[in-house]
Amino acid sequence: MPRQAIYTLRFLCSMTFMPDVPPQFLKRARLLRQRTTKSEEIFWRRVRNRQLAGLKFRRQVPIHGIVVDLACLAHRLVVEIDGGIHELPEVRARDQDRDAKLLNFGYRVMRFSDRAVFEALETLVDIIENQVRKRTPSPPIPLP
Structure with a gap:
């Protein structure tokens, strides 16, 4: 397949999945995927490729202007892996605000x-x- 066709296909696929995501959020998500924490990497290795009950997880996913650690979009489930910084009151308040926004969009948030x-x-x-x-x-249940 010609290189241009591959780039076009990738672009169309990305538009299909995230048509309303501004480029700066995609850029931030890419950067966060490159700078993953050790705990996120361990968790990702355990759930990637549908290893967890056949669920498809993605990492550093932009959802309505919020980049989340991991998400199973089919089940509208967000998993956040929090380091020690998240115990600070101001960070905890920001996390609660993010969780409330995600909940309003129909996502469940699980924090570990x-x-x-x-x-x-x-x-x-x-x-x-x-x-x-x-x-x-x-x-x-099928009818007899």
Whole structure:
């Protein structure tokens, strides 16, 4: 496939998924993906490629002007991995504001400390899987 066709295809695909995302948010998300924290990298390795209950996660995703750590867009689920800085009152207030905005757009936000990622990764994975299972409707029972 010619190089120009590949670039055009990538552009069209990006427009399909995020048509309303300003370029500065895409640029910021790319930068954050390059500067990921150790805890985010560990968590990402565990959930990428549909390893968590077949869920498709993306990292450093811009959603309505907010770049989130990880998101499963199909289930409108956001996962934030918080370092120690998030314990400061002003940062906590900013996080609560972000969470409220995401909730208004229909997203569930789950926050975990980076310490929890280092110490109990599989427990976090189980918590997320249980939350998704609770909110996912069961398939209809076929009639006899």
